[in-house]
Amino acid sequence: MPEHTNHGIECHEFDSLLADAIDGILSGAELDRFQAHARTCSACGPLLAEAKAGRNWLKGLSEVNPPANLINNILASTTGIDSQRLRNNVPTPQRTSLWERMQAWVSGVVQPVFAQTWASVRQPRFAMSFGMAFFSISVALSVLGVKPADLSHVSLRPAAIRHTYYNTQARVVRYYENIRFVYEVESRVRELKRNVEPVQPAPNEAAPEKKEHKDDTTQQPEQKQERNYSQTENHLVLASARLGPSVNDAFRKNDPSVVLVSTYRRFV
Amino acid sequence: MEDVQVIAMLVRRCVAGDAGAWEEIVQTYNRRIYNICYRFAGSANDAEDLTQEVFIKMYRTLSSYDASKGAFVTWVTTITRNLLVDHFRKTKQDRLTDSIDAPVSAQEDAQPLSEQIHDQSAPPDAHVRSREAGETVHAALGKLSPELREAVILRDLQDLDYREIATVLKVPEGTVKSRINRGRAELARLLQRTYRQVM
Numbered sequence: 001m002p003e004h005t006n007h008g009i010e011c012h013e014f015d016s017l018l019a020d021a022i023d024g025i026l027s028g029a030e031l032d033r034f035q036a037h038a039r040t041c042s043a044c045g046p047l048l049a050e051a052k053a054g055r056n057w058l059k060g061l062s063e064v065n066p067p068a069n070l071i072n073n074i075l076a077s078t079t080g081i082d083s084q085r086l087r088n089n090v091p092t093p094q095r096t097s098l099w100e101r102m103q104a105w106v107s108g109v110v111q112p113v114f115a116q117t118w119a120s121v122r123q124p125r126f127a128m129s130f131g132m133a134f135f136s137i138s139v140a141l142s143v144l145g146v147k148p149a150d151l152s153h154v155s156l157r158p159a160a161i162r163h164t165y166y167n168t169q170a171r172v173v174r175y176y177e178n179i180r181f182v183y184e185v186e187s188r189v190r191e192l193k194r195n196v197e198p199v200q201p202a203p204n205e206a207a208p209e210k211k212e213h214k215d216d217t218t219q220q221p222e223q224k225q226e227r228n229y230s231q232t233e234n235h236l237v238l239a240s241a242r243l244g245p246s247v248n249d250a251f252r253k254n255d256p257s258v259v260l261v262s263t264y265r266r267f268v
Numbered sequence: 269m270e271d272v273q274v275i276a277m278l279v280r281r282c283v284a285g286d287a288g289a290w291e292e293i294v295q296t297y298n299r300r301i302y303n304i305c306y307r308f309a310g311s312a313n314d315a316e317d318l319t320q321e322v323f324i325k326m327y328r329t330l331s332s333y334d335a336s337k338g339a340f341v342t343w344v345t346t347i348t349r350n351l352l353v354d355h356f357r358k359t360k361q362d363r364l365t366d367s368i369d370a371p372v373s374a375q376e377d378a379q380p381l382s383e384q385i386h387d388q389s390a391p392p393d394a395h396v397r398s399r400e401a402g403e404t405v406h407a408a409l410g411k412l413s414p415e416l417r418e419a420v421i422l423r424d425l426q427d428l429d430y431r432e433i434a435t436v437l438k439v440p441e442g443t444v445k446s447r448i449n450r451g452r453a454e455l456a457r458l459l460q461r462t463y464r465q466v467m
Contacts, residue, residue: 019430019445022452047453054452057405057459058424066302067316074294077320078327 009037014044021048022055275340283331294323300341300426301348307421308352310410318355322348338435345428346436349418356414408458416451423448 009017014037020026021034038048155161176182281289301322306315325347333343409417422428422436423444434441 015446015449016442018449047449050453050456051449052452053456053459054420054454055424057455058409058420058452061307061402061405061425063299063303064306064312066299066319067312070302070316070319071291071294071298073316074298074320074323075291077324078290078294 009033011037011041011044014038014041015047018048018051022052272335272339276335279330279333279335279340290327293326297341297344298323301344304345304348304421304426305352307406307409307425308414308417309355310406314355318348318351321351325351339432342428342432342435345422345426345432349422349436352418353414404462405455405459408455408462411458412451412454416447416454419444419447420451420455424452 014034017026017030017034021031026034038045278289278293282293298319302315302319305318305322306312309315309318322344326344329347333340409420412420418437419433422433423430428436430441430444433444437444439447
């Protein structure tokens with residue numbers, strides 16, 4: 001656009017007044033100077049005519065009616081079902097930074113969820129439930145001797161947390177095992193189990209016979225750790241079992257051999 | 269244009285979880301947003317999808333609206349415009365558009381707008397209010413550069429004032445007026461060329 005002055009108005013000034021002139025805001029001397037410039041300037045005159053024509057064309061456009069199902073689709077979309085376009089348009093990672101994505105996530109997800117949650121929380125029945133829960137928790141804490149002031153001294157370092165955890169666990173185990181009632185119940189249960197359980201022949205009793213004991217010249221069963229367990233079992237069974245005739249005989253002979261007792265156990 | 273207090277109350281109710289308030293907002297603004305999208309994107313299908321996207325974004329960010337910072341319609345229009353710009357970048361339409369600053373290419377002369385829109389009949393004055401004329405102007409609008417197009421749409425089709433447009437476009441008011449003037453003039457030139465080809 002050539003910059004020259006006609007009737008006290010320059011072309012760039014004409015351009016800034018053009019929109020107001022078309023809107024009909026200009027008046028008085030300013031309008032006169034504007035119109036005079038438009039008549040004489042070879043560049044601004046056609047521009048005014050074209051801008052007026054363009055505005056008239058645009059004003060002739062009528063509003064289009066949205067699709068009938070648009071409102072339903074919008075309401076469905078805002079309640080969780082997105083459109084095909086949204087599914088196709090995955091946001092490109094290079095255009096948004098992590099901070100922007102976090103902000104968008106917070107504003108897009110957390111805030112609406114929090115708003116809806118807050119709206120439901122404000123109902124009286126939820127308020128009563130929360131009140132009761134708070135009361136129960138505070139009573140439980142006071143019974144356990146937990147004071148809120150102590151929480152400020154708690155060290156949250158991982159090593160301190162681990163140390164506290166093992167200390168607490170050990171204290172609980174000690175406390176539980178030292179309860180007299182628990183100790184008695186456990187010992188009685190153990191005793192009952194030993195009395196009631198049928199004696200199973202040890203699966204590896206016959207096996208040693210078949211096994212070649214190349215180094216064993218005494219022809220005695222292998223000295224294994226199970227032997228101690230079997231001896232203990234035999235003594236316990238002997239102490240609690242009813243004395244049958246064969247057992248009595250054995251006792252009379254003062255020879256309660258292991259073979260005799262284990263045979264008796266098989267017939268019980 | 270809008271009762272500020274009524275809108276602020278609607279927004280507050282909506283943020284508090286009132287589904288009825290949200291439906292009222294959708295019913296009030298869906299036509300306006302759809303028309304902006306349709307005039308800018310050019311296609312009814314794109315406009316429908318874009319309108320849904322605008323409302324989804326509105327729904328998610330409604331709690332961030334501050335009535336003291338501006339009118340609700342300006343906030344809604346800003347969201348719409350931002351999504352339209354994103355859509356424009358994705359679809360790469362900027363390669364197909366020309367502006368008043370760009371010279372008319374030989375390709376454009378070889379395939380004038382009149383052939384693309386199949387308007388072969390009467391003179392322009394008789395067609396202003398007809399459907400065919402509307403399609404002609406709509407097609408010409410799509411030939412404007414996005415900066416000029418959004419400016420004339422907001423001013424001449426949505427009747428926003430210059431200050432609101434400046435807020436939406438984030439440019440000074442003087443730039444807004446300049447873009448509107450250039451957009452109107454370029455549209456008139458495009459249509460004159462079209463009808464010259466027809467006649």
